[in-house]
Amino acid sequence: MTDVAIRLEGVTKGYSGHSAVSGLSLSVPRASVFGLLGPNGAGKTTTLRMVMNVLAPDSGTIEILGRPADGAARDRIGYMPEERGLYPRMILEDALLFFAEMKGTSRHEARRRLPGWMERVGLDDKWRRRRLNELSKGMQQKAQFIATVLHEPEILILDEPMSGLDPVAADVMRLVLLELRREGRTVVLSSHQMETVEKLCDSMALIDRGEKLLDGSVSDVKRRFGSNCLAIAFDGDGAFFGALPGVERVTDHGQFAELRLAPGADPQQILRLVTERVRVRRFEIVEPSLHAIFVEQVTRPGGATA
Amino acid sequence: MRLFAIVRREYVERVRSKAFLIGTLLGPLFMTAFTVVPSALMATQRGKPLRIAVLDAAGGLGAPVEHALRERRVLGEPRFVVEAAAVGTTDAARTALRAAVLDGRLDGYLYLPPDALARSESEYYGRTVSNVMDLGLMSQAVEDALIAVRLTGAGVPEDRLSGLLRRLDLRTIRLSDTGEREDKGGSFLLSMILLIALYSTVAMWGGALMNGVIEEKTNRVVEVMVSSVSPVQLFAGKLLGVGAVGLTQFLVWVSCVVALSFFGAHAASASGLKLPELQPVVLVLFVVFFLLGYFLYGALYAAVGAAVNSQQEAQSLVFPVLMPLIVGFMFFPMVLSSPDSTLSTVLSLVPFWTPLLMFLRVSALMPPAWQVAASILLTLATIVLFNWGAARIYRVGILMYGKRPTLPEILRWVGRA
Numbered sequence: 274m275t276d277v278a279i280r281l282e283g284v285t286k287g288y289s290g291h292s293a294v295s296g297l298s299l300s301v302p303r304a305s306v307f308g309l310l311g312p313n314g315a316g317k318t319t320t321l322r323m324v325m326n327v328l329a330p331d332s333g334t335i336e337i338l339g340r341p342a343d344g345a346a347r348d349r350i351g352y353m354p355e356e357r358g359l360y361p362r363m364i365l366e367d368a369l370l371f372f373a374e375m376k377g378t379s380r381h382e383a384r385r386r387l388p389g390w391m392e393r394v395g396l397d398d399k400w401r402r403r404r405l406n407e408l409s410k411g412m413q414q415k416a417q418f419i420a421t422v423l424h425e426p427e428i429l430i431l432d433e434p435m436s437g438l439d440p441v442a443a444d445v446m447r448l449v450l451l452e453l454r455r456e457g458r459t460v461v462l463s464s465h466q467m468e469t470v471e472k473l474c475d476s477m478a479l480i481d482r483g484e485k486l487l488d489g490s491v492s493d494v495k496r497r498f499g500s501n502c503l504a505i506a507f508d509g510d511g512a513f514f515g516a517l518p519g520v521e522r523v524t525d526h527g528q529f530a531e532l533r534l535a536p537g538a539d540p541q542q543i544l545r546l547v548t549e550r551v552r553v554r555r556f557e558i559v560e561p562s563l564h565a566i567f568v569e570q571v572t573r574p575g576g577a578t579a
Numbered sequence: 580m581r582l583f584a585i586v587r588r589e590y591v592e593r594v595r596s597k598a599f600l601i602g603t604l605l606g607p608l609f610m611t612a613f614t615v616v617p618s619a620l621m622a623t624q625r626g627k628p629l630r631i632a633v634l635d636a637a638g639g640l641g642a643p644v645e646h647a648l649r650e651r652r653v654l655g656e657p658r659f660v661v662e663a664a665a666v667g668t669t670d671a672a673r674t675a676l677r678a679a680v681l682d683g684r685l686d687g688y689l690y691l692p693p694d695a696l697a698r699s700e701s702e703y704y705g706r707t708v709s710n711v712m713d714l715g716l717m718s719q720a721v722e723d724a725l726i727a728v729r730l731t732g733a734g735v736p737e738d739r740l741s742g743l744l745r746r747l748d749l750r751t752i753r754l755s756d757t758g759e760r761e762d763k764g765g766s767f768l769l770s771m772i773l774l775i776a777l778y779s780t781v782a783m784w785g786g787a788l789m790n791g792v793i794e795e796k797t798n799r800v801v802e803v804m805v806s807s808v809s810p811v812q813l814f815a816g817k818l819l820g821v822g823a824v825g826l827t828q829f830l831v832w833v834s835c836v837v838a839l840s841f842f843g844a845h846a847a848s849a850s851g852l853k854l855p856e857l858q859p860v861v862l863v864l865f866v867v868f869f870l871l872g873y874f875l876y877g878a879l880y881a882a883v884g885a886a887v888n889s890q891q892e893a894q895s896l897v898f899p900v901l902m903p904l905i906v907g908f909m910f911f912p913m914v915l916s917s918p919d920s921t922l923s924t925v926l927s928l929v930p931f932w933t934p935l936l937m938f939l940r941v942s943a944l945m946p947p948a949w950q951v952a953a954s955i956l957l958t959l960a961t962i963v964l965f966n967w968g969a970a971r972i973y974r975v976g977i978l979m980y981g982k983r984p985t986l987p988e989i990l991r992w993v994g995r996a
Contacts, residue, residue, distance in 0.1 A: 322806075322978075325806040326806070327802070327805050327806050327978065328978075344809070347806060347807070348807075350806075352803065352806040353803075354799060354802040354803060354806075356799035356802065357799065358795075358798040358799030358800040358801070358802065358803060359798070359800060360592070360795075360798065360800060361798060362592070363592060367588075371584065371588050372803065372807070374580075374581065374584040375581055375584065375585075375803075375804065375807035375808055376807050377580075377581070420803070
């Protein structure tokens with residue numbers, strides 16, 4: 274039994290001329306939550322589709338739980354694409370049993386498991402025999418999630434699982450994902466929401482333009498960028514932050530800003546200059562947030578959104 | 580197993596829908612309504628009788644012709660109201676009649692030229708000359724009158740005229756291996772109803788399959804599906820599932836027809852009406868040709884569905900798919916009037932048209948068995964080829980979103996690895 278859930282080795286995939294993924298190597302540890310990050314068009318969906326054997330890589334190898342990624346391997350994965358999709362006119366139970374069948378779980382077994390999962394995600398039993406298009410958007414998301422897990426896969430791949438969820442539903446989702454990890458399952462999620470990834474994921478990879486920029490455990494990645502950031506909570510206009518000596522990059526949220534310092538910059542001097550211009554409520558030397566790392570990495574010269 | 584699950588879902592969801600129930604029950608009703616009612620209307624509703632005048636330039640023909648015209652009845656009603664012709668010179672009378680027709684006092688006038696009797700010629704001037712049935716009736720009346728005048732001229736006594744002029748009553752009896760049966764156009768009507776049923780069900784279930792594919796694409800279900808089963812499995816499952824629904828509907832209809840001809844035959848023979856016969860082999864082939872048509876055109880419909888993003892986009896691509904079906908349908912009068920001509924044989928062997936035209940030949944005049952077998956084999960081969968290509972287009976198309984691909988682009992997908 275390997276401790277790697279998914280391993281990509283030099284995976285390349287091109288569409289008529291341009292390459293969507295090039296030479297991508299990744300490994301997702303078992304029983305962990307893994308975040309796949311990247312701007313739009315970075316190749317996340319293409320990568321996930323190749324793992325799901327929906328697309329074939331031009332070159333490179335993909336292993337699922339130590340075996341080649343083939344039709345049999347993908348039965349051990351639950352996949353929730355970014356664009357959610359269920360049969361809107363079907364009855365919830367019929368649709369969910371059907372999707373479980375598509376993964377090789379018997380209808381009988383799926384029917385036995387369904388009530389447990391409905392309770393787990395907070396979907397009342399009265400909806401079981403209702404048509405999906407009668408359900409609210411939030412309930413449909415829950416149904417979609419059950420469709421992904423009803424065959425009780427060892428690996429879950431969720432494309433943007435939190436998008437469109439209200440805070441309560443997002444909390445439920447987070448708890449369920451953590452439970453699944455405790456049960457020894459592996460969760461791979463792609464997301465733009467850096468806070469989600471930062472708080473939920475054990476490890477991560479950042480890709481852009483089909484190439485990996487960095488990967489590792491979330492704490493390692495942050496440590497690698499060092500404690501060279503300033504977190505400032507303030508009242509006033511922070512437009513001048515970028516012009517301060519030794520400040521390389523500013524992420525200004527309005528009443529909160531993250532300043533990335535150049536090597537050798539003096540935080541004390543910056544604090545003095547800042548207090549002259551605005552009222553400071555909090556001032557802290559911190560590791561960079563994933564958000565800052567993400568933006569910095571993908572806006573480097575030649576980056577996607579530069 | 581998963582293929583079976585896909586087929587079952589496709590089947591159960593569709594058969595349970597109200598649309599299926601309504602379509603299956605009302606389909607035959609509409610079909611009958613669309614074919615029988617117009618021809619029944621045409622036979623019974625003739626509109627008002629025609630107001631005409633007779634201009635006799637020959638002399639002595641006016642009275643007998645007018646009399647003959649007044650005698651013509653349709654469903655007990657006189658068909659022609661004969662107005663007095665204008666007097667004066669022929670030219671003046673023609674001018675007057677012409678004016679009367681143009682301002683609507685008359686529907687038309689009949690001109691008997693000076694040598695009408697000798698050359699058996701006359702002319703009809705009217706605002707409408709497309710009312711074929713009325714003109715046929717008029718021609719008969721004039722002809723009878725002219726013959727009567729000639730016979731009288733040859734010394735035949737008047738009281739013998741009606742006997743000599745008796746018209747022919749041609750009865751049509753269809754001869755087949757199972758016996759003889761009088762047919763008053765019923766088999767023509769039956770062939771047409773069956774053909775329309777074939778045509779519309781192939782187009783309908785092909786369209787249903789296409790919409791199903793488009794729906795899965797717009798709902799993004801397809802992405803979940805192909806992460807579980809291969810696109811070819813999904814394609815086959817949908818094709819078979821929708822086909823099974825169509826077959827169910829078809830079998831319901833066929834059993835209705837069988838039941839109707841069984842019970843109806845008693846009722847009909849009691850009322851002196853003869854229903855056209857339907858041989859069992861025709862009914863079996865009816866189902867066979869429906870399946871051939873569905874799998875042939877269904878493959879194309881599914882490919883179109885996979886290539887587009889919405890039903891609106893599908894409209895322009897569906898036309899080339901539907902075109903051969905429509906063209907085949909338009910050959911029907913020709914094939915029906917000469918089912919064993921070389922042209923009919925050749926047309927019915929073209930796979931695109933086999934489902935409609937070979938069946939039409941079967942229903943009209945059973946072609947040699949080898950021709951039926953050859954047409955089925957040719958169509959099966961085409962079905963295999965088309966479905967192979969369609970599955971390849973489907974595999975690429977279902978994951979393509981964005982700009983609608985052009986036809987050449989879609990065809991290139993067939994070759995893509």
